[in-house]
Amino acid sequence: MTREEELGIIIDGIENLDNVAMEIARKKWNSIAKPLHSLGKLEEHIIRIAGITGNAEVELKNRALIAMCADNGVVEEGVTQTGQEVTAIVAENFLEGATSAAIMCQSAEVDLFPIDIGMVRDTRVPNYKVAYGTKNMVKEPAMTREEALQAILTGVHLVKEKKEAGYQILATGEMGIGNTTTSSAVASVLLDESVETMTGRGAGLDSAGLRRKICAIKTAIAKNKPNADDPVDVLSKVGGFDLAGLVGIYLGGAYYHVPVIMDGFISAAAALAAVQMCNKVREYIIVSHVSKEPGMHILLKALGREASMTCDMCLGEGTGAVAFLPVLDMALAVYEKMSTFSDIHIDDYEELGDK
Numbered sequence: 001m002t003r004e005e006e007l008g009i010i011i012d013g014i015e016n017l018d019n020v021a022m023e024i025a026r027k028k029w030n031s032i033a034k035p036l037h038s039l040g041k042l043e044e045h046i047i048r049i050a051g052i053t054g055n056a057e058v059e060l061k062n063r064a065l066i067a068m069c070a071d072n073g074v075v076e077e078g079v080t081q082t083g084q085e086v087t088a089i090v091a092e093n094f095l096e097g098a099t100s101a102a103i104m105c106q107s108a109e110v111d112l113f114p115i116d117i118g119m120v121r122d123t124r125v126p127n128y129k130v131a132y133g134t135k136n137m138v139k140e141p142a143m144t145r146e147e148a149l150q151a152i153l154t155g156v157h158l159v160k161e162k163k164e165a166g167y168q169i170l171a172t173g174e175m176g177i178g179n180t181t182t183s184s185a186v187a188s189v190l191l192d193e194s195v196e197t198m199t200g201r202g203a204g205l206d207s208a209g210l211r212r213k214i215c216a217i218k219t220a221i222a223k224n225k226p227n228a229d230d231p232v233d234v235l236s237k238v239g240g241f242d243l244a245g246l247v248g249i250y251l252g253g254a255y256y257h258v259p260v261i262m263d264g265f266i267s268a269a270a271a272l273a274a275v276q277m278c279n280k281v282r283e284y285i286i287v288s289h290v291s292k293e294p295g296m297h298i299l300l301k302a303l304g305r306e307a308s309m310t311c312d313m314c315l316g317e318g319t320g321a322v323a324f325l326p327v328l329d330m331a332l333a334v335y336e337k338m339s340t341f342s343d344i345h346i347d348d349y350e351e352l353g354d355k
Contacts, residue, residue, distance in 0.1 A: 017051030118241030155248020173318020264291030
């Protein structure tokens, strides 16, 4: 079986959410002794997770952050503030518990799994490497189509692996110097938006750096002519291995009925590619926060989703997704533990509209 065929089987096998489980969860929320819908989006998230898993008895005890680590050849164009060597340093620091995401994972009781899906050098990070970094997309396609498919399927297989290990929810994260450049390029093509609209300063570029970044993306798109109707083609020509791996996490989450929490701009660009491959994936994604990157609101609108937190975060690594898990924990605690109206012998609230 070719990788193209395997991906096709995954996409064709993605089902709609379980409406029966969602209705049970909705009725349970409505029976709890508090004003109807008063926890807002938090109630909706628990209902969605019931639909994803097919079980209204929601459990989130075992959770993992998968951080895709890869290098991007486009850094040759001066589109970043730091050098490519930083990717491997931070990736190894994940293992030491010495990054922002790692410290937050410890606090939120989340297991962290950094994945080397394409760093330019070997490290102690588990090796799922497609290649030693992408090519410079300004000069040639970032990767071959086969490499893009391999990276996507790596993400799918990781979801299967984590589900079999007992994980009940996954958060998306990444580490790769230059990956806001690739994310902006992918989002610009898939949404047919101007590069200027979708491109921000990433990890602190000055105005000259931002101009170089925009110029590099425009040149790469003009040279490689990615097909906006084919997300795999877009990923292969102007994407990155980390992005493609995250696309696989979203597809795998939908295929294996595992809820996936989306992080910020980079994760959202990958989510958009996954949704354009299979529209059903949209309903399997839990949106955590609104990234500070200027294109984030446009991506959320394209995904048809709203974020629950606005913290002006732009750190990456999965920090926003991990930060949202304790909020979900609190919502789930109310869902599981609070008395119902019948428990305290008072009438349920009713849905009241204008007469």
